[in-house]
Amino acid sequence: MSTVTDKESPVEQAGDSPKRKAKAKAHWRERLRRDWPLLLMAAPMMILVWGFWWIPTLGNVVAFQDYKPFTGGIFGSRLVGFTHFQVLFADSEFLRAMVNTLSITAFQLVFYFPVPIALALLMHSIASERLRAMLQSVVYLPYFFSWVLVIAIFQQMLGGAGLLSQILRSNGFEGVDWMTDPDTFILLVTSQAIWKEAGFGAIIFLAALAAIDPNQYEAAAVDGAGRWRRLWHITLPGIRPVIVLLLILRLGDALNVGFEQFFLQRSAVGSQASEVFDTFVYYSGIRTGDFDYGAAAGLFKGVVGLVLILAANKFAHMLGERGVYSKS
């Protein structure tokens, strides 16, 4: 949930004093002489960003090649245009990955998205500061566990040999194994996501709640609005911009449901239920060695994802929200 804006911040605009503008207009050679320490500072970051982000991004050209890792390499392989993409759209495995990804996104929009909001409302309403701080410490904690840990923990609780089965069996019932059941997989991954991330996701709503002017509550109470009417008429409208923004962002990110969570559980539940875009890229590309085909699937996802994010952002602007970025 990165809600980062690349809009030049107010501070920066404030810094645009006439003096600074005059500086910016200086000849480039003069600016270089003045700013070389800043360039030196940025150099290690730029080497890493270009070396491990933008150069590999250019490597997406293999999606248009008949890529031969050993005999051709990226410069010696033949270009084949959109062949891989044509095969991709007829590939039932790929279509299933697409359907699974979109269903999981839709499901989590309904069953995951409101949880951090509810949690923030609950925590905000706790009067004792100490109790609230304790609850915050507890609910943020799982965010820092890796997916490996979270799945190991769920396995120990809900798996075939897990605690729940153990208790059921010792009381004469049949055990359950939700870790390998494809039918309930969507419930499983959503509860895992809630367990791991809903607490941390509440931080941003808590900040929005704290920013609501307390005088509004008092005025409403004096006018005779009860607890629920204050919630409906002051609290929720107060955090609406954040809710709308995060909702739009999530829609823009619809193709991303996370890789590790699905990759780690794919062998347990089978690919029918657990194949998503990212796992498809791994299995079709790296596992089988069809790098060009896997790269085509990855590139398709990247381009559609970019279009979705830009559209979501545009939409946010139309609604008068700030969006993730805006023209500086």
Add this chain to the structure above:
Amino acid sequence: MSSRNRPAWEEKPSAAGLAAKGASIVVIALLILFPLYTIALTSLSSGDTVNRVGGLVIWPGDGVTFEAYEQMFRNPVVLRSLVVSLGITAVGTFISVVVSILGAYSLSRPGSFGHKTILFSVLLMFVIFPGLIPVYLWVSAIGLRDNYLAIILPMAVSAFNVVVLRAFFMSIPQELFDSARIDGAGEFRVLWQIVAPLSKAVIAVVTLFYAVAYWNNWFNAFLYLDDTGKWPLALVLRTYVVESAPLPQASGLQDAPPTLAVKMAIVMIAIIPALIIYPFVQKHFKKGVIIGAVKG
């Protein structure tokens, strides 16, 4: 302790409302803490207790023993992976934090030479991703296979962390910079003596984020480290606990499938560093994260 005083206009909470709220707090806390408790208790139980119970131990009373931890540390695979993870986390976090602070400081001075280009190559990382396959081919092509740098370098710069740092640096009053410059301080001095001391909280949060990312990372190791003797703890945890399998080829190390208590001890070892650092950094979350998110 310090209870927020209820304003005069706020109605007294009803008993039913308080009970419902209290119950939800307890349930939420238990959902998170109970699994951790029973895993911790099992890791501290003897093999006999675990066998008698037939799984995870819920009730204390059979005594606490460090048997499982002793066994775990006698297993050279686990011990080695723990050292590897600590090393990767320490070196990686150091590189990331230094590179990000320098880069973010450079990005916090608009109008400087090349500022726009540098800013855009970082900001575009939020929307354009290289994709798994091109990165895999590139990292393999430049000869980083079986090299720990293959884990560290691809994740060394997080655009999010850089933007969080930059936003904080930019919120520092301009006058401080101006007066330092009049005193003749160069950019490095300004960063080290003025900006860094003022930014301790946000640097602590960013350090935690990087350290957690390195500690938890297993996928880069899985992709690039063919020699299982070099595997970090997270990957060993995945193999032993999630897959319940021995390591694919244990590079000459003895590799016995661990018992449940030992598995839970491995889980605990993977959790403990986060538990130790967390309380120190947690109080800064709001500052760091919200500044990055809202002001960015």
